[in-house]
Amino acid sequence: MSKSVKTIFINNKWSESSNHDTINVVAPSTGASIGEISRGDKADIDLAVAAARQAFEGVWGNTAAADRGRLLSRLGLKIAEHAEELAQLEALDTGKAMKLARNDIAATARYFEYYGGAADKLHGDTIPFLNDYQVLIIREPRGVAGHIIPWNYPAQMFGRTIAAALAAGNTTVLKPAEEACLSIIRLTELAHEVGIPAGVLNVVTGNGDEAGAALSSHKDIDFLSFTGSPEVGTLIQKAAADNHVPCVLELGGKSPQIVFDDADIEKALPVIVGAIIQNTGQTCSAGSRVLIQRTIYEEFVTALAKRMNGVRVGSHDADLDCGPVISAVQRDRVNGFLDRAKADGIAVIGQGKLDPSAVSGGFYIKPTLLGPVDEEHELAQDEVFGPVLVAIPFDDEDDALRIANGTEFGLIAGIWTENGGRQMRLAKKLRVGQVYINGYGAGGGIELPFGGFKRSGHGREKGFEALKEYTVSKTIVINHK
Ligand code: NAP
Ligand code: MG
Secondary structure (H helix, E strand, O other): OOOOOOOEEEOOEEEOOOOOOEEEEEOOOOOOEEEEEEOEOHHHHHHHHHHHHHHHHOOOOOOOHHHHHHHHHHHHHHHHHOHHHHHHHHHHHHOOOHHHHHHHHHHHHHHHHHHHHHHHHOOOEEEOOOOOEEEEEEEEEOOEEEEEOOOOOHHHHHHHHHHHHHHOOOEEEEEOOOOOOHHHHHHHHHHHHHOOOOOOEEEOOEOHHHHHHHHHOOOOOOEEEEEOOHHHHHHHHHHHHHOOOOEEEEOOOOEEEEEOOOOOHHHHHHHHHHHHHHHHHOOOOOEEEEEEEHHHHHHHHHHHHHHHHOOEEOOHHHOOOEOOOOOHHHHHHHHHHHHHHHHOOOOEEEEOEEOOOOOOOOOOOOOEEEOOOOOOOHHHHOOOOOOEEEEEEEOOHHHHHHHHOOOOOOOEEEEEOOOHHHHHHHHHHOOOOEEEEOOOOOOOOOOOOEOOOHHHEEOOEOHHHHHHHOEEEEEEEEEOO
């Protein structure tokens, strides 16, 4: 194993991990090794947090909001200039189809453009108080922010969490997922090139239970942003609680698409299929349950199955509807759900096909529609995180709402109906962070606040809401008598 792998970035310098150890990087399309990353641990996290602290108290704290914004906007432009190179790296590393990788990089650039523009627009407030007093509410950055992110959308996650944190004036330490961080390493080089000062953005590659645990339990961080599984989210929140560190948790989902018998079916069908096959189902806000009014159940699932049968799966560079999943572990996990469904007698009603580019070493799964699935079955309750869609019939509006809200998750939902009153009634009663009416945007919308209820997490990212998370208010009371 090579000992000169330098993927840790602290104080604008690339280094090996303190333990000199590395982690193998695998391409999901073939299963072949494509390189190594440094296995950072607590020693590296300590150095990164110290660098971020120094930059927060020094250079970044002294940088005017407009200048912070200008640097972020410049990084957005730089990412756009390198879009094709970054998209190829992202597709190779995660297995996602090229067209999705290209979308992801465009979104990453847009995050820096959006938050670059927002940096100097975070206004404070004034409050009427006693006579002879003036009260000001100002918003200040939290300080040093720790970021722990998953492997499904590495570049986009970098944009979503880092751009917002830096725009608000924080300095950052990022621990990307060990399975996919090549685009993040390249994005960090570009950040350096545009002149983000030393210590403002630090990246420590490594394993979750080492580098990730060291970051989440660090005593000198001021805020934690975690995106990942509910199980690890629990560990993160416990670690943060020990140090009284506030955190935003973006966790999993079991998001419903609710189709009423007055819906525009032709409009709904491609969106519903797209929302489960996007990124091969490895999207927190994948539409993984389709709730169908019983009066149109047979007709609708037949049409849905036909579309699912047409979905094609292949290598990232074949650029089909779906690529492989991220790893053998993930493939086996998803297949476990399918095997148990079969044993329980649940019918497969539609299934995509493997293209010849889906070679045997890669981690391929056929996108699958199953139904009818009982609302209590694990397939209707647990996050599969693969291209598996379950069809569940319902009777009326109340029944649909009960089933839709009847999981431990609450991330997003789609409602398909032409009835305006029903659209708003349901939108208000669904316990989710985003509701789409006659549409669906899995993971979409840089401008749109996003986050969960229940086991899907708490706090909001994206849009201006993220800037509220990454800042804290201070009340200044002036007696001017
Ligand atoms: P994961 O296993 O929870 O990992 C997420 C991150 O946490 C990775 O960087 C991981 O590092 C790290 N980690 C693992 N154990 C840790 C520990 N003990 N302490 C600190 N950090 C630790 O999740 P995943 O499998 O990568 O991602 C899939 C999950 O993310 C799904 O549940 C999905 O729904 C959720 N997700 C949510 C959103 C959202 O915005 N709501 C978006 C995308 C994904 P290593 O992997 O390197 O070990
Ligand atoms: Mg990889």
